[in-house]
Amino acid sequence: MSQPATVAVIGAGITGLTAAFRLHQRGLQVKVFERSTRVGGAIRTIREDGWLAEAGPSSLMFGAPELKQLVRDLGLEPRLLTANPAAKKRFIVCGGKFVPVPMSPGAFLATPLFGARTKLSIFTELLTRPRVRTADLSLAELVRSHFSQTLVDYAVDPLIAGIYAGDPEKLSVRHAFPSLWEAERSHGSLLRGMLAAAKAKKARGESSGPAPLVSFAGGLQTLPDTIVAQLPPGAVALNTAVETIIPGRPHRIVWQDAAGQRQSGEFDTIVLALPASALAQLTFGTLGERPLASLDAIHHPPVSSLFLGYRREQVAHPLDGFGGLAPGIEHRDVLGILFSSTLFPGRAPEGHVGLTVFAGGMRQPEHARLATPQLLERIGRDLRELVGASGAPVFVKHSFWPKAIPQYQLGYESHLETMTRLEQAHRGLFLGGQVRDGISVPDCVKAGHRLAQAAGVAAS
Ligand SMILES: Cc1cc2nc3c(=O)[nH]c(=O)nc-3n(C[C@H](O)[C@H](O)[C@H](O)COP(=O)(O)OP(=O)(O)OC[C@H]3O[C@@H](n4cnc5c(N)ncnc54)[C@H](O)[C@@H]3O)c2cc1C
Numbered sequence: 001m002s003q004p005a006t007v008a009v010i011g012a013g014i015t016g017l018t019a020a021f022r023l024h025q026r027g028l029q030v031k032v033f034e035r036s037t038r039v040g041g042a043i044r045t046i047r048e049d050g051w052l053a054e055a056g057p058s059s060l061m062f063g064a065p066e067l068k069q070l071v072r073d074l075g076l077e078p079r080l081l082t083a084n085p086a087a088k089k090r091f092i093v094c095g096g097k098f099v100p101v102p103m104s105p106g107a108f109l110a111t112p113l114f115g116a117r118t119k120l121s122i123f124t125e126l127l128t129r130p131r132v133r134t135a136d137l138s139l140a141e142l143v144r145s146h147f148s149q150t151l152v153d154y155a156v157d158p159l160i161a162g163i164y165a166g167d168p169e170k171l172s173v174r175h176a177f178p179s180l181w182e183a184e185r186s187h188g189s190l191l192r193g194m195l196a197a198a199k200a201k202k203a204r205g206e207s208s209g210p211a212p213l214v215s216f217a218g219g220l221q222t223l224p225d226t227i228v229a230q231l232p233p234g235a236v237a238l239n240t241a242v243e244t245i246i247p248g249r250p251h252r253i254v255w256q257d258a259a260g261q262r263q264s265g266e267f268d269t270i271v272l273a274l275p276a277s278a279l280a281q282l283t284f285g286t287l288g289e290r291p292l293a294s295l296d297a298i299h300h301p302p303v304s305s306l307f308l309g310y311r312r313e314q315v316a317h318p319l320d321g322f323g324g325l326a327p328g329i330e331h332r333d334v335l336g337i338l339f340s341s342t343l344f345p346g347r348a349p350e351g352h353v354g355l356t357v358f359a360g361g362m363r364q365p366e367h368a369r370l371a372t373p374q375l376l377e378r379i380g381r382d383l384r385e386l387v388g389a390s391g392a393p394v395f396v397k398h399s400f401w402p403k404a405i406p407q408y409q410l411g412y413e414s415h416l417e418t419m420t421r422l423e424q425a426h427r428g429l430f431l432g433g434q435v436r437d438g439i440s441v442p443d444c445v446k447a448g449h450r451l452a453q454a455a456g457v458a459a460s
Helices: 014-025 065-073 105-110 116-125 139-146 149-163 178-187 190-203 222-230 276-281 293-297 372-387 413-425 441-459
Strands: 006-010 029-033 045-048 051-054 080-082 090-094 097-100 213-216 241-246 251-256 262-267 269-272 303-311 323-325 336-338 352-360 395-401 429-431
Touching (some): 006 251, 006 441, 014 065, 014 441, 045 395, 051 303, 051 352, 097 372, 105 116, 116 149, 139 178, 149 323, 178 190, 251 269, 276 293, 352 372, 372 395, 413 429, 429 441
Parallel strands (some): 006 029, 006 269, 090 323, 269 429
Antiparallel strands (some): 045 051, 080 213, 090 097, 241 251, 251 262, 303 352, 303 395, 323 336, 336 352
């Protein structure tokens, strides 16, 4: 009997692990290489003294079929937690306090977030004719041209701070928001385009509303940990940094093992599931070429996430929602505050609440780099004024992400072309994840499926 084909998966974040799980299911022999001491990459749950804090992502949009199938196949459905329905309520800082985001036409007309011109623009935008743009534009420019600057300031800017820790003046519509790019091309009006997309989803039998937010009873780390538990023993090598790929048939990989020794091995196919900075460092061939070096130019702002635990009576706000985001125009020191213990049960001990504060990003990168005491001092005013926090938190977990999230900025196509060129140059080598396929965890799970399919076909 012939030996099963061998696949090297490089990077044990959710992209690489999803790919490894699917490849293993296809009967291929998989080896996962991970530079750090743990699996999950940006997904990291901290459990301590009755608290459960997420250092990276806190929740997932549970809409992508690939994510639902993965959760089902891993047997994780019983451990899935759906966010508290109260979390539908979200806040935006306006005039120095949290104001609810309007969720109905009546609330939209009454909200102090937008003036009369912006409110009127929602109706006139519906009449916009289709236009074919040839040049990409920034998200802020697109929204300004369809609605108003106020909508950019009080809706788009805080949303982008929350998702990308980014700047809407720099993010590309074509690459970061392809559905809006498409909506404008096919409908003219972004609103009509979004309504049509929701209708099409409904016609396919899918829910037309936003996907529910989910996590697991043990936090999001459950997902990578469960994948590893279902791979054969020894399939994942930790503390193992891949340095060089020598393409050929088979491909040769050179890595440094946990003891610092250089090792090498041969594989039929390779899946690269690494962040941009790691891809940029990889050498190819024997001459030390770095064909992905230009990916180092992709901007990744630093972010600090601070999980803060308080006794319930220390926080005056009812915390009756998902949390709140701060528009840049309001000049706050936080990007946003998540009401983590409202979102899911089991995040704080009885009689306590947990908040997750994000600071830094494209807006104030210097805040992200502060040491914990200085950061706590810096955000103290926001905590007092926005949620009525008093006294020192009783539990603090500070996670610093020096290169948090890749910014799909204008001109991103040059990076996508670099990645495509590498794949085209080397048969049996595939690349994906947050740098190429979208930054959310569901996007990365989809990327893992795509990579496994491609690598599986190439190996058969
Ligand atoms: C603070 C923060 C909050 C976020 N919040 C959300 C959220 O609420 N919801 C959401 O959907 N998404 C969120 N995201 C985004 C999402 O978590 C990430 O985009 C996603 O997890 C990336 O997965 P990945 O597998 O592509 O990359 P990574 O998770 O970065 O994994 C790559 C892995 O490769 C390893 N590696 C690097 N170099 C080498 C090498 N040479 N050899 C071997 N291994 C190597 C790394 O150690 C790492 O484990 C958040 C991200 C951050 C940072």
